[in-house]
Amino acid sequence: MRTWLSGLVLISLLLASASCVTVRPQQRAILADPIMQFEGDPHANAPIRHALDNREGSFGGDGVSGGGCGCN
Amino acid sequence: MQLARATGAVSAVLLATLLARTAYAQAVEVDTTHTIFHEAPTKSNMTVYSPSADLEATPYDWLSVRGGWEADVVSGSSVAVKAGPAYGATHGTDVVTSASVHDFRNLARGGFTLRKDIVSFVGNYSYSTEHDYRSNSFNIAARTEAYEHNSQFEISYAHNFDQVCDRTQSQSDPPARYVPLEDSSGCFTGTNPLRTTLPIAVDSFQATWSQSWTPIFSTQLVYTAQITNGFQSNPYRSVIIAEGLAAQENEPENRTRHAVAARANIYFRSLKAALRLSARGYWDTWAISSGTGEAELEKYLLEPLRVSARLRYYKQSGAVFYSDDYSGGNPPLGPRGQYWTGDRELSPFSSWLAGLRAVYTLSSKQGRLGGFLTSLRAGVTADIIGFSYEDFTLAGQPIGNARSYLGAVDLTALF
Numbered sequence: 118m119r120t121w122l123s124g125l126v127l128i129s130l131l132l133a134s135a136s137c138v139t140v141r142p143q144q145r146a147i148l149a150d151p152i153m154q155f156e157g158d159p160h161a162n163a164p165i166r167h168a169l170d171n172r173e174g175s176f177g178g179d180g181v182s183g184g185g186c187g188c189n
Numbered sequence: 190m191q192l193a194r195a196t197g198a199v200s201a202v203l204l205a206t207l208l209a210r211t212a213y214a215q216a217v218e219v220d221t222t223h224t225i226f227h228e229a230p231t232k233s234n235m236t237v238y239s240p241s242a243d244l245e246a247t248p249y250d251w252l253s254v255r256g257g258w259e260a261d262v263v264s265g266s267s268v269a270v271k272a273g274p275a276y277g278a279t280h281g282t283d284v285v286t287s288a289s290v291h292d293f294r295n296l297a298r299g300g301f302t303l304r305k306d307i308v309s310f311v312g313n314y315s316y317s318t319e320h321d322y323r324s325n326s327f328n329i330a331a332r333t334e335a336y337e338h339n340s341q342f343e344i345s346y347a348h349n350f351d352q353v354c355d356r357t358q359s360q361s362d363p364p365a366r367y368v369p370l371e372d373s374s375g376c377f378t379g380t381n382p383l384r385t386t387l388p389i390a391v392d393s394f395q396a397t398w399s400q401s402w403t404p405i406f407s408t409q410l411v412y413t414a415q416i417t418n419g420f421q422s423n424p425y426r427s428v429i430i431a432e433g434l435a436a437q438e439n440e441p442e443n444r445t446r447h448a449v450a451a452r453a454n455i456y457f458r459s460l461k462a463a464l465r466l467s468a469r470g471y472w473d474t475w476a477i478s479s480g481t482g483e484a485e486l487e488k489y490l491l492e493p494l495r496v497s498a499r500l501r502y503y504k505q506s507g508a509v510f511y512s513d514d515y516s517g518g519n520p521p522l523g524p525r526g527q528y529w530t531g532d533r534e535l536s537p538f539s540s541w542l543a544g545l546r547a548v549y550t551l552s553s554k555q556g557r558l559g560g561f562l563t564s565l566r567a568g569v570t571a572d573i574i575g576f577s578y579e580d581f582t583l584a585g586q587p588i589g590n591a592r593s594y595l596g597a598v599d600l601t602a603l604f
Contacts, residue, residue, distance in 0.1 A: 131400075131410075132340075139336075139339070140339050140401045140402075140403060140404055141337070142337070142338070144404040145338070145401070145404065146404075147404055147405050147456050148401050148404065148405075148407055150456075150463070152456075152463040152488075152489070152495060152497075153456060155407075155409045155452055155454065155465075157465075157485075158548070158568060158599070160220045160222050160241070160599055161222065161546070161568050161570055161597065161599045163222070164224040164226070164239055164595060165542075165544070165570075165595055167239075168226055168574070168593060168595060169503075169542075169574070171534070172534055172540075172574070172576070172593070173479070173534055173540065174473075174477040174479065174508065174534045175446075175448065175479040175481070175503075175505060176413070176415060176446055176448060177395075177411075177413030177414075177415065177446065177448025177471060178413055178448045178449070178450030179450075180345070180395065181328055181345050181346070181394065181395045181413065181415070
């Protein structure tokens with residue numbers, strides 16, 4: 118319970134600090150560049166994600182779409 | 190037949206959209222990817238060729254529709270009977286056997302995105318078939334922005350209605366007497382009394398917060414949860430659980446999984462390069478916990494050419510019911526309750542990944558390429574993954590050559 122509350126307080130503080138941030142539209146050129154995207158090239162990353170998901174006991178942090186087992 | 194109908198429906202929607210709105214279309218993107226995966230660790234090997242093709246059209250500013258297809262052509266062999274070191278010491282390593290694997294997975298998918306001001310809604314559906322597996326999956330997502338586009342929030346939900354083929358078991362037998370599936374012949378036909386179909390339901394939820402802090406620095410925080418209910422064992426694999434007794438793998442039917450990932454992207458103006466850092470923590474109700482760290486550096490060599498290198502390290506603990514030898518006496522070898530598995534991914538291990546990628550983008554600042562192409566992008570990727578198993582053997586024989594190789598080429602055309 119205390120862990121969850123600490124997490125909520127931390128996220129609330131981060132969100133509050135986010136409201137102070139002002140990156141203006143004309144300053145967003147680098148942030149919009151393909152090399153600054155979190156998802157990278159989704160189609161190119163899908164095969165390695167698929168291989169890792171089926172060879173590790175973990176999952177998550179990369180999206181929840183998908184279908185089929187393809188467990189080989 | 191169902192796959193053909195799903196593919197047909199997706200194609201019809203895309204074609205109708207394209208034909209009806211070609212004159213007003215703002216963008217059409219076509220992607221194709223071809224991947225070869227290969228691994229040959231001790232007593233098994235696997236080669237998978239995976240082609241895919243996707244098309245997305247944006248006929249209006251407020252609407253995008255997409256459809257695609259992918260396949261896995263699988264050939265190799267996998268471990269069919271797993272034993273541990275104590276059993277191997279008295280019976281030899283030949284008690285571990287392998288069986289050939291050949292499969293052809295087909296997946297058709299389609300979806301749409303609706304946009305209004307700073308809000309967008311996404312819906313996707315996919316249907317896939319394998320010789321021994323069927324899957325219907327949908328996911329929906331909602332995104333919005335705040336603080337002059339600097340904060341982005343997304344929530345998404347996905348549900349899978351899956352079915353797996355299994356060997357029909359005698360109702361009077363306990364799991365310790367269950368027989369593994371011999372092969373996929375007769376699966377989903379309804380005519381073979383030795384084949385049955387078992388359901389798997391998967392519910393997934395994800396919340397994402399992306400934040401731009403400065404013109405060259407952004408972060409992302411992601412929480413993912415997933416609940417799986419149904420048959421999760423490998424139906425083909427059996428495990429030696431006592432002297433002379435090999436039983437089909439028997440894993441719990443319920444699993445709840447959580448992951449938290451944090452990412453940071455920073456751009457170095459002097460290098461014309463971006464460094465992407467990522468860390469993920471994971472835990473689940475099978476007592477597996479793991480940590481993942483990843484770093485990727487991507488740099489423009491020329492204006493149209495960018496190259497990237499990535500490194501990844503992963504380490505996990507084993508499932509609470511995992512043992513390397515269920516016939517070996519007291520834990521850590523020996524029985525671990527009512528479940529047993531011969532799955533490497535449920536054992537404690539670590540892995541590393543090293544990868545390279547190059548992308549070349551052709552675009553014209555004066556008009557379209559060839560009169561119709563806005564841009565053309567080609568990419569080539571190579572990855573190698575190494576695994577180090579702390580407590581997984583094949584009758585006492587450690588897994589050697591535990592490396593996987595992946596090579597891919599991809600092409601994206603924007604019209």
